[in-house]
Amino acid sequence: MELSEWFHGVVSGRRRGPGAALARLGLTIAEWPYTLAVRWRNHSYDAGRSGVHQPAVPVVSVGNLTLGGTGKTPMVLWLARWFRRRGVPVAVISRGYGAQQGSRNDEALELEHKLPDVPHLQNPDRVQAARSAVDELGCQLIILDDAFQHRRLARNLDLVMLDASAPFGYGHVFPRGLLREPVHGLARAHAVVLGRADMVDQAARAAIRREVARHA
Known part of the structure; x- marks a missing residue:
């Protein structure tokens, strides 16, 4: 089984069993810091703290x-x-x-x-x-x-x-x-x-x- 197929099976919930459940737990823990970083970055742009370049054309x-x-x-x-x-x-x-x-x-x-x-x-x-x-x-x-x-x-x-x-x-x-x-x-x-x-x-x-x- 290819890694991508295994990964999709795990994150979609289609793959069952103790191993898949443990993998989902580990991925959930890893999700938290990534989500926090993404939210912080978006908030920085929304608040105007990160610069945005406006091109001269549409x-x-x-x-x-x-x-x-x-x-x-x-x-x-x-x-x-x-x-x-x-x-x-x-x-x-x-x-x-x-x-x-x-x-x-x-x-x-x-x-x-x-x-x-x-x-x-x-x-x-x-x-x-x-x-x-x-x-x-x-x-x-x-x-x-x-x-x-x-x-x-x-x-x-x-x-x-x-x-x-x-x-x-x-x-x-x-x-x-x-x-x-x-x-x-x-x-x-x-x-x-x-x-x-x-x-x-x-x-x-x-x-x-x-x-x-x-x-x-």
Whole structure:
């Protein structure tokens, strides 16, 4: 059994037995300091103690609430094409998770293949990348890929993707669950997009909408 399969079985509660219960206890203990750090960071931004850079052009952010794929890349592709068809010079900015020194990660390669006329800047310092996109490339709109938790860069539209099969990360923040931050962080989102909606029935989709409405 692969580690990821075991982990999902444990945090979802599907995996039973003393070993799984003990693992959940350990992950719950580890969840507390991580959640505290995330809450403190968000509070710092909410209170204005952490600086936020405002680019000279509009910014659209596409992000998610949980770990794993939720359809962010297809949404980024759709948005970039929509703006390009209307003659708007757009750039995509991402952090570049998993990229080796001097190379591009899988998401960057996919975007470059499908959007050859849209510059894609990968830089852990996304504020600097935004400056380069505007000052050097002349872009008039920036799309941030996987940036809901990246709050140093102001945005005009915050889109959050949810995976219908596990929209709220099994109710716990990592490592006890799949949430990157507590669900009430959805209050910062301007819109929520449900991915893989065809994998659940209408009742499940309605329940997800109600839960989102509680926090939006």
